[in-house]
Structure formats: C-alpha cells, structure tokens
Amino acid sequence: MLTVLYVIAITAEAMTGALSAGRRGMDPVGVIFVACCTAIGGGSVRDMLLGSYPLTWVETPMYIVITTAAAILTIFLQRYMKHMFKVFLVLDAVGLITFSIIGAQKTLDLGHGYIIASVMAVITGVFGGILRDILCNNVPLVFRKELYASVALISIGFYFTLQLLGVDPNVTVISTLVFGFVFRMIAVRFKLELPKFVYKESPH
Amino acid sequence: MLTVLYVIAITAEAMTGALSAGRRGMDPVGVIFVACCTAIGGGSVRDMLLGSYPLTWVETPMYIVITTAAAILTIFLQRYMKHMFKVFLVLDAVGLITFSIIGAQKTLDLGHGYIIASVMAVITGVFGGILRDILCNNVPLVFRKELYASVALISIGFYFTLQLLGVDPNVTVISTLVFGFVFRMIAVRFKLELPKFVYKESPH
Amino acid sequence: MLTVLYVIAITAEAMTGALSAGRRGMDPVGVIFVACCTAIGGGSVRDMLLGSYPLTWVETPMYIVITTAAAILTIFLQRYMKHMFKVFLVLDAVGLITFSIIGAQKTLDLGHGYIIASVMAVITGVFGGILRDILCNNVPLVFRKELYASVALISIGFYFTLQLLGVDPNVTVISTLVFGFVFRMIAVRFKLELPKFVYKESPH
Numbered sequence: 001m002l003t004v005l006y007v008i009a010i011t012a013e014a015m016t017g018a019l020s021a022g023r024r025g026m027d028p029v030g031v032i033f034v035a036c037c038t039a040i041g042g043g044s045v046r047d048m049l050l051g052s053y054p055l056t057w058v059e060t061p062m063y064i065v066i067t068t069a070a071a072i073l074t075i076f077l078q079r080y081m082k083h084m085f086k087v088f089l090v091l092d093a094v095g096l097i098t099f100s101i102i103g104a105q106k107t108l109d110l111g112h113g114y115i116i117a118s119v120m121a122v123i124t125g126v127f128g129g130i131l132r133d134i135l136c137n138n139v140p141l142v143f144r145k146e147l148y149a150s151v152a153l154i155s156i157g158f159y160f161t162l163q164l165l166g167v168d169p170n171v172t173v174i175s176t177l178v179f180g181f182v183f184r185m186i187a188v189r190f191k192l193e194l195p196k197f198v199y200k201e202s203p204h
Numbered sequence: 205m206l207t208v209l210y211v212i213a214i215t216a217e218a219m220t221g222a223l224s225a226g227r228r229g230m231d232p233v234g235v236i237f238v239a240c241c242t243a244i245g246g247g248s249v250r251d252m253l254l255g256s257y258p259l260t261w262v263e264t265p266m267y268i269v270i271t272t273a274a275a276i277l278t279i280f281l282q283r284y285m286k287h288m289f290k291v292f293l294v295l296d297a298v299g300l301i302t303f304s305i306i307g308a309q310k311t312l313d314l315g316h317g318y319i320i321a322s323v324m325a326v327i328t329g330v331f332g333g334i335l336r337d338i339l340c341n342n343v344p345l346v347f348r349k350e351l352y353a354s355v356a357l358i359s360i361g362f363y364f365t366l367q368l369l370g371v372d373p374n375v376t377v378i379s380t381l382v383f384g385f386v387f388r389m390i391a392v393r394f395k396l397e398l399p400k401f402v403y404k405e406s407p408h
Numbered sequence: 409m410l411t412v413l414y415v416i417a418i419t420a421e422a423m424t425g426a427l428s429a430g431r432r433g434m435d436p437v438g439v440i441f442v443a444c445c446t447a448i449g450g451g452s453v454r455d456m457l458l459g460s461y462p463l464t465w466v467e468t469p470m471y472i473v474i475t476t477a478a479a480i481l482t483i484f485l486q487r488y489m490k491h492m493f494k495v496f497l498v499l500d501a502v503g504l505i506t507f508s509i510i511g512a513q514k515t516l517d518l519g520h521g522y523i524i525a526s527v528m529a530v531i532t533g534v535f536g537g538i539l540r541d542i543l544c545n546n547v548p549l550v551f552r553k554e555l556y557a558s559v560a561l562i563s564i565g566f567y568f569t570l571q572l573l574g575v576d577p578n579v580t581v582i583s584t585l586v587f588g589f590v591f592r593m594i595a596v597r598f599k600l601e602l603p604k605f606v607y608k609e610s611p612h
Contacts, residue, residue, distance in 0.1 A: 051461030053255030061319040115469040233557040257459030265523040
C-alpha cells in the first residue's frame with residue numbers, strides 16, 4: 001500500500017514542482033529537472049545523509065520515468081491546473097504523510113533511533129519542496145505555510161507512539177495517514193500557523 | 205583524450221564561475237569557491253548520488269589546484285575577459301559534452317542502465333552551473349539558455365545509439381563531441397530555445 | 409577539549425542560523441531547521457564529500473538535540489539577542505577555527521593529503537553559513553565578510569606548519585585557536601577585507 005501511495009505522492013509533488021518552474025518561465029528540460037528534484041529530492045537527501053545506497057530511484061528508474069511523465073503532463077494540461085488547486089492540496093497532504101512514514105521507517109530499519117528517524121521523516125517530507133524553492137530562487141515555503149513541516153513531525157510522533165504501543169503495523173500506517181491528513185486539512189482550512197519568529201535588528 | 209578535454213572543461217567552467225562571483229562582488233576566496241563548485245560540482249553531485257567514492261577531485265587533488273589557478277587567473281585577467289566571450293562559449297560547449305559523456309560512461313561502468321546514465325549525464329553536464337547560480341543567488345540559467353540541458357540529453361542519446369550499433373569507442377566519443385558541439389553552436393547562433401513553459405495563476 | 413569547543417561552536421552557529429531565519433519570518437520548525445543546517449551542515453557536507461559514514465550527528469543524536477534547543481532558546485530570548493552581538497562574534501570566531509581544525513584533522517586521519525584537508529577545513533568552517541544563506545535566499549555572506557573564509561584557510565596553514573614541525577598536538581590545537589581567533593578579531597575590528605573582485609560587463 002505504501003508503494004501505491006508513494007507513486008501518487010511523487011506524481012503530485014512532481015506536478016507542484018513543474019508548476020513552480022513554469023512560474024519562472026523555464027524550458028521543458030528545466031521543468032522536468034525541477035519536478036524530479038521536488039518529487040524525489042527529499043528521499044535522496046535522506047539516503048545521502050544516511051549513506052544508504054543505492055538511492056531508491058537509482059535502483060528503480062521507473063520512478064524517474066513517472067515523475068518525468070508527470071512534468072510533461074503538467075505542461076500540456078496547464079490550463080486545467082488552475083481548477084485543480086484543491087486536488088493538489090489533498091494529494092500533497094497524502095504525499096507529505098507518506099514520505100514522512102517511509103522516511104522514518106526506513107531510518108529505523110537501518111538501526112537508528114527515534115531522534116534520527118524523526119529528523120529523517122521531516123527531511124523526506126519537506127526537502128523536495130525546499131529544493132524546488134531553492135532552484136526557483138524563492139524563500140522556502142515549507143516553513144511559512146500552514147504547519148507543513150510541523151504536521152510531518154507530529155504525525156511521526158503519532159506513528160512512533162502507536163508502534164511502541166504494539167499496534168499492528170498496517171493499522172499504524174493507516175491511522176497515521178488519516179491523522180496527519182485530517183490535521184493538515186484542518187490547518188489549511190483554518191489557516192492555522194505557528195506564530196512566526198520575526199527578528200528585526202533595532203535601528204541605530 | 206577525455207582527460208585532456210576534462211581539464212579544458214573544468215578550466216573553462218571555473219572561469220565562468222569566477223566571472224559570476226565577480227558580478228556579485230565576492231572576495232577572492234569566494235571567487236575560488238564558486239569557481240571550484242562550478243567546475244567540479246556536477247561530477248561531485250553525480251558521484252554522491254551514485255555513492256561512488258572517492259570523488260574524482262578527492263582522488264586527484266590536482267584538479268582542485270587547476271580550478272583554483274583558473275579562478276585566480278580570471279581575477280588578474282578580468283579586463284581581457286570581455287573580449288573572450290566567444291572563446292568561453294566554445295570551451296563551455298566542449299565542456300558540456302565532455303562532462304556528459306564522462307558522466308554517462310562512468311554510470312554505465314558502475315552497472316546502471318541507460319535511464320540512470322542519461323540522468324547522470326545531464327547532472328554532470330549542468331549541475332555545476334546550477335550550483336554557481338544558486339551560490340550567486342540567481343535563477344539557474346541552464347534551463348533558460350539556448351537548449352543547454354537539452355543538448356546534453358540529445359548528445360547522450362546519440363552517444364548511446366552509436367555505442368549500441370557497435371561503433372568503435374573512440375569514434376563514438378569523437379562523433380558525439382562533434383555532434384553535440386555543432387548542435388550547441390547552431391542553438392547559440394540562431395538563439396534556438398525550447399518554448400518556455402510560463403505558468404501564471406489567474407487573477408482572482 | 410575539541411569536543412567542548414565543538415558543542416560551543418554548534419550552539420553559537422545554531423543561534424546565528426535561528427536569527428537569520430527570524431529575519432525571514434519563518435515559523436519555529438523552519439527556525440529549527442535552518443539552525444541545525446547552519447550548525448552541522450558544514451560537517452555533513454564534508455563527510456558526504458568524503459563518503460565518511462555515519463555522519464557525526466547521526467552517530468551522536470545529542471548534537472541535534474543541542475542545536476534544536478539553541479534554536480528554541482533563541483526564539484524565547486530574542487529581545488536580548490540584540491545586546492549579545494559581540495558575544496556572538498566571539499563565539500562564531502571560536503566556532504570557525506574549531507570547525508576548521510576538526511575538518512582538517514578528520515580528513516588527514518582518513519588518509520588524504522594536505523590539499524584535500526585544507527579544502528575540507530574551509531568547507532567545514534563555512535558551508536553551514538552558506539546553507540543558512542541559501543535557505544534564507546541571501547547571497548552567501550561568508551565570501552563578503554571580513555576575511556571569514558580566508559581566516560579558516562590561513563589558520564589551517566598555520567596548523568599544518570606546527571604539525572609538520574613536530575609540535576605537540578595539544579599545543580598545536582591551542583596555538584591555532586589563539587592565532588585564528590586573534591586574526592579574526594583583528595579583521596573584524598579593523599574591517600579588514602580582501603579587495604573584492606567586481607566584474608561588470610561593458611555596456612554595448
């Protein structure tokens with residue numbers, strides 16, 4: 001099931017990357033590049049930090065084919081994209097939680113503890129979006145949008161809690177997906193945000 | 205022969221990096237840093253994605269010495285740089301194709317397939333320029349200039365085709381270099397560009 | 409002793425990262441993320457370039473806990489931060505030299521030569537600050553501030569010289585710290601800067 005969700009997630013993330021590249025007027029190769037970085041960048045950074053080779057998409061090149069196809073599709077369907085904003089929001093939320101669970105579980109499986117697994121969950125969930133924003137020369141959005149990274153972190157806390165309580169693995173994954181998804185949707189609906197830390201030097 | 209071309213390529217790329225840092229008014233250490241990232245960043249990212257250690261320049265520190273020298277030379281010769289625009293354009297095209305061939309062949313030699321080898325060819329060819337633009341806080345140029353990344357991709361398709369047809373390796377390399385170089389020069393001369401994907405939100 | 413200095417250094421660097429994120433109005437999770445990248449990003453990039461796994465903070469998650477705590481503390485103590493500018497400047501200088509020595513020594517211990525060790529010293533010293541500036545969408549400051557990267561480079565030259573002269577390791581470390589610290593303070597006090605390389609295209 002996580003594999004199916006993973007494919008949905010990288011497709012949705014590739015599309016957000018392609019749209020972001022389109023806002024900067026990149027050519028199709030650039031659009032594909034940004035789309036792929038957005039979709040598989042988080043997992044790649046995680047695996048490079050952990051020294052876990054080969055990377056997922058190097059082992060399964062089909063994932064690169066999927067994200068490339070998603071980017072090309074986005075270019076052709078751009079006129080419909082404006083009406084699909086809510087669909088993206090939903091798919092992106094599914095993607096965020098899916099990436100986080102995969103990132104955390106893979107890190108635990110490699111023998112690391114809960115702190116590193118939490119860090120890797122957040123990195124897997126949000127680093128693709130950070131790369132997208134860096135490549136498009138924007139201040140990363142993920143730390144300003146409605147609780148984006150926080151949803152990943154709290155969902156993983158929820159996931160670990162269920163796991164430590166001895167809940168069945170499948171139930172744990174599904175519960176976390178529902179919990180994180182509902183949490184994110186509530187955050188978006190009510191524009192929940194953490195209070196910003198705004199630091200200004202005093203004028204001299 | 206690829207080694208000679210590689211040295212020419214990293215020298216030329218280091219110089220474009222140094223000029224870009226100069227446009228941002230960096231100090232000499234910054235200029236050297238950006239120059240080295242531009243010249244050897246693409247290959248480094250490729251090897252880190254593939255988990256192929258040691259990196260080329262860690263094994264052969266002479267390459268770092270060469271790119272550092274190229275950066276210092278650029279600072280001293282800056283007044284002549286304006287008149288060398290066309291020389292750079294030629295050397296940069298040679299570098300792009302050389303990097304792409306080296307990236308693709310190394311990936312194949314590591315046992316990966318053609319999809320991953322194509323991805324790594326493009327990454328080796330263009331990622332140095334992307335790092336340069338990120339470090340200098342510009343939107344990466346490689347996806348906006350005349351067919352830059354596309355030339356790398358199509359040249360590698362050409363290279364694989366000759367290879368699969370059983371053409372002699374040396375002939376394959378030379379043919380790809382000539383093909384890619386001419387293709388790039390035509391693209392620059394006639395300002396060929398892929399149609400940009402410009403995405404704008406509809407105003408509400 | 410280097411461990412104590414390392415903890416002081418990552419704490420100070422995390423705080424400069426948190427302040428920088430605050431200037432961009434990020435939320436607390438973003439502030440923590442930027443703080444951690446600033447504090448441990450340089451060492452992580454060094455180890456990823458060298459293929460030296462596990463990364464320091466993956467092996468010792470306590471370092472992540474410390475930098476996270478430093479980031480949270482910065483948010484709560486922001487009103488006092490303005491008055492601590494000079495404290496930061498001192499701690500940051502200690503951090504720069506500490507990071508550089510650790511980076512150089514670790515690289516030598518892995519069997520690499522002096523050129524690569526010098527490169528890794530500078531990367532360990534300055535890359536955290538570069539990541540901070542990229543994530544906050546600024547042109548990296550480290551190449552524009554008073555001799556920042558240059559102090560790292562020259563201090564490491566000093567360190568290698570003492571080492572080659574057969575000076576006792578502890579004396580070498582302490583001497584380098586004093587040398588680099590005084591050098592940096594003089595550079596800051598007298599606003600020493602290398603002449604900038606400012607490159608402008610001639611108007612046509």
